[in-house]
Amino acid sequence: xxxxxxxxxxxxxxxxxxLFLNRRGFLAAAAGSMLLTPPAAALAAGLTASPSQFxxxxxxxxxxxxxxxxxxxEFGMGKGDPAAIGxxxxxxxxxxxxxxxxxxxxxxGLEDLLAMPxxxxxxxxxxxxxxxxxxxxxxxxxxxxxxKVEPLGSAKYVAFETVVRPEQMPGQSGYFQPLPWPYVEGxxxxxxxxxxTILAVxxxxxxxxxxxxxxxxxxVPWKYGFKGIKxxxxxxxTDKQPPTTWNLSAPNEYGFYANVNPAxxxxxxxxATENRIGEGGFFGGSRRDTLPxxxxxxxxxxxxxxxxxxxxF
Amino acid sequence: MVALPxxxxxxxxxxxxxxxxxxxxxxxxxxxxxxxGQLPGNAIKEFEHLLGIWALRFLIATLCITPIRDLFGIxxxxxxxxxxxxAFWYVVMHFSTYMILDxxxxxxxxxxxxxxxxxxxxxxxxxxxxxxLALTSNNWSIRKLGPRWNKLHKLVYVIAAAGALHFxxxxxxxxxxxxxxxxxxxxxxxxRLFRTRFNQWRRGPAGRPHLGRA
Numbered sequence: 001x002x003x004x005x006x007x008x009x010x011x012x013x014x015x016x017x018x019l020f021l022n023r024r025g026f027l028a029a030a031a032g033s034m035l036l037t038p039p040a041a042a043l044a045a046g047l048t049a050s051p052s053q054f055x056x057x058x059x060x061x062x063x064x065x066x067x068x069x070x071x072x073x074e075f076g077m078g079k080g081d082p083a084a085i086g087x088x089x090x091x092x093x094x095x096x097x098x099x100x101x102x103x104x105x106x107x108x109g110l111e112d113l114l115a116m117p118x119x120x121x122x123x124x125x126x127x128x129x130x131x132x133x134x135x136x137x138x139x140x141x142x143x144x145x146x147x148k149v150e151p152l153g154s155a156k157y158v159a160f161e162t163v164v165r166p167e168q169m170p171g172q173s174g175y176f177q178p179l180p181w182p183y184v185e186g187x188x189x190x191x192x193x194x195x196x197t198i199l200a201v202x203x204x205x206x207x208x209x210x211x212x213x214x215x216x217x218x219x220v221p222w223k224y225g226f227k228g229i230k231x232x233x234x235x236x237x238t239d240k241q242p243p244t245t246w247n248l249s250a251p252n253e254y255g256f257y258a259n260v261n262p263a264x265x266x267x268x269x270x271x272a273t274e275n276r277i278g279e280g281g282f283f284g285g286s287r288r289d290t291l292p293x294x295x296x297x298x299x300x301x302x303x304x305x306x307x308x309x310x311x312x313f
Numbered sequence: 314m315v316a317l318p319x320x321x322x323x324x325x326x327x328x329x330x331x332x333x334x335x336x337x338x339x340x341x342x343x344x345x346x347x348x349x350g351q352l353p354g355n356a357i358k359e360f361e362h363l364l365g366i367w368a369l370r371f372l373i374a375t376l377c378i379t380p381i382r383d384l385f386g387i388x389x390x391x392x393x394x395x396x397x398x399x400a401f402w403y404v405v406m407h408f409s410t411y412m413i414l415d416x417x418x419x420x421x422x423x424x425x426x427x428x429x430x431x432x433x434x435x436x437x438x439x440x441x442x443x444x445x446l447a448l449t450s451n452n453w454s455i456r457k458l459g460p461r462w463n464k465l466h467k468l469v470y471v472i473a474a475a476g477a478l479h480f481x482x483x484x485x486x487x488x489x490x491x492x493x494x495x496x497x498x499x500x501x502x503x504x505r506l507f508r509t510r511f512n513q514w515r516r517g518p519a520g521r522p523h524l525g526r527a
Contacts, residue, residue: 069354077488079354129485131355178486249486268430268483270422275357275415281350282357287417 047202049138052119054196056295058276060122061133063204065277070211071127072230073178074162074169081171082211089168091214091231100159100236103150110215113201116140120205121198123221125228126260126294128246132274137219138202143193151189151237158192159242160185160218161234179245185229186242186256187220188303196221196299199232222296224258255313259304260294264313329395336399339367340406361410368403369480369494371396372473376501383508383515394450397469401447404440432482439475442468470505473498 072082075089092110099105118138126132146158162183166173172181191197200219201208208214213230220227226246236242246254253267262272271290278284293300304312320328343363347356375396382388416423426433446466448454455462477498481491 065354073486077486079359129358131358176489178488253485268432270426272422273419275355277355281347281352282360282414283348284350287415 045207046205047114047118047138047207049118049120049202049205052121054119054121054123056122056124056134058124058134059278060136061277066133066135066203067209067211069277071129071225072171072211072213074171074181074183074231075211076171077178083209085170086210089165089210089214089231091208091210094215094233096216096232096235098145098149098235098237100238101152101155102237103152104148106149108145108148113140113145113199113216116144118201119198121219123196123219124294125219125221125225126274126290128224128226128254128258128266128271130266130269130271130274130290132276132288132290132294134276136204137198137200138205139198139200139219141195142197142199142218143195145199145235146193146237149237154239155237156189156239157237157242158187158189159234159236159238160187160229160232161236162229163231163233179249182233183229183245184242185218185227185244187227188241189237190303191220191300194300194303196296222260222293222300224254224260226254227258257304257309257312259300259309259313260290261292261309261313262290263292264310325391329391332392332395333399336371336395337402340364340403357410357414361407361415364403364407364410365480368400368407369473369476371400371403372469372476373494373497373501375400375469376473376498379508380501380504383504383512398447398450401443401450404443408437408440432479435475435482436479439472439479442472442475446472470502474502 068083069079070082071079072086075082075085078084094110096108096113097105098108118140120136120138122134122136124132125135142158162181163169164172164182171178187197198219199216200213201216203209203212208217213228213232216232217230218228218232227244241256244254244256246258247256260271265271273287274290276286276288278286291297340363343352343360346352347360350356352359375393378389378393378396382390412418412423416426427437428434446468449458449462449465458465477491477494481487481495484491
């Protein structure tokens with residue numbers, strides 16, 4: 001059971017007023033986005049969402065850290081690269097093709113996604129590199145999108161794909177490219193349909209910044225952050241376990257499941273503890289114990305009943 | 314070849330001290346930014362990596378002194394001790410940051426890391442090898458040890474290789490940055506294999522053009 005906690009910080013208190021007031025501008029821009037490129041200001045527009053029961057009784061990671069410390073290799077390998085270089089990326093117009101083993105394949109425009117019942121959900125985010133954040137996402141359950149395409153009984157997995165735009169994403173061009181593109185990820189269908197699994201379209205009361213995976217990304221809070229594929233253009237239901245980018249890159253280090261597990265070390269570092277990123281530099285953060293399934297064990301451990309989690313890491 | 318203006322001898326001592334002062338600026342500014350919350354995200358890791366990178370840079374700089382003399386005839390040997398000691402102090406700070414700020418002096422985890430994780434084992438081995446070199450980086454040790462001092466300080470080749478390897482093995486994807494450091498260290502070590510022959514050739518029979526300032 002998920003305990004109900006009233007939201008500590010509603011989005012309107014976090015969003016600067018000028019951005020909040022800009023919301024109308026954003027909605028108008030979003031509506032006209034098929035025809036016009038919206039003004040830059042609209043890209044960071046406010047987004048309203050209803051509070052949800054999914055809350056964490058821990059301080060939020062400051063917005064400046066959430067939006068300036070990112071792993072998004074499409075924009076470069078440095079943690080600051082996505083925020084520094086991501087500005088040229090155009091997240092509008094946008095659409096996601098949902099297909100494969102479904103009754104009704106469909107292409108969803110960004111306006112369709114923003115019209116879904118949006119909730120604010122504060123989740124812990126545990127990076128595989130042993131740091132963590134607490135982030136107020138805005139999004140909707142992936143299950144509600146999957147329902148619209150009516151997955152077939154034979155579908156067992158969901159595969160995701162990130163956009164490829166070398167002209168806007170410098171990490172995707174040049175002599176050295178750290179990963180094969182597109183970035184691909186996957187979930188088992190029951191994981192994808194779990195109520196905790198969301199597609200996020202915003203954070204901190206605003207639309208997603210480019211560096212956080214604009215305009216739409218996956219958030220699976222009990223898994224390591226790299227499962228949260230960004231800037232999604234394609235979702236495919238399938239009966240085979242889909243390939244996943246980091247697993248292809250280093251199979252001994254990154255598994256398909258990638259559930260947060262303090263008992264299974266990354267070969268090069270311990271996963272027993274994590275550095276919670278917080279305000280105030282060296283002395284503001286804290287090293288804390290990592291929780292099995294990132295603290296969401298009550299909700300999700302049953303998905304893996306009988307599985308050897310050390311072998312299926 | 315354009316000759317660099319020679320630094321008057323009376324400034325030599327001061328220039329070495331200036332190098333120490335300059336060399337410590339990255340650590341000091343990194344510490345200030347990190348302590349005041351101006352390094353975004355994982356400030357401790359950012360600082361730890363900054364110290365590690367600068368340690369490697371100073372190691373590479375110490376290895377450059379000889380080839381610069383061989384190739385260009387510029388003798389900067391008076392700076393080599395400062396560069397080596399700066400490398401040593403950056404490694405000390407790098408390791409202390411890992412131990413204190415990152416791991417909160419959790420010695421069980423630290424020892425397990427050193428024992429189990431090859432890139433940390435290699436980095437630690439490099440650190441341990443640096444200690445005798447730092448301890449003998451003074452005139453008294455050079456006099457006392459005689460020719461053995463030169464032999465001992467050849468360890469720096471192993472240490473530099475360990476440093477570059479430690480860096481490359483620590484990252485998720487070996488990228489251009491790591492490759493550049495590996496290439497630099499490799500080139501500087503390979504130079505040691507050829508420099509005797511090169512110098513013989515350069516000093517060789519009369520009429521051979523003279524490279525640099527003798």
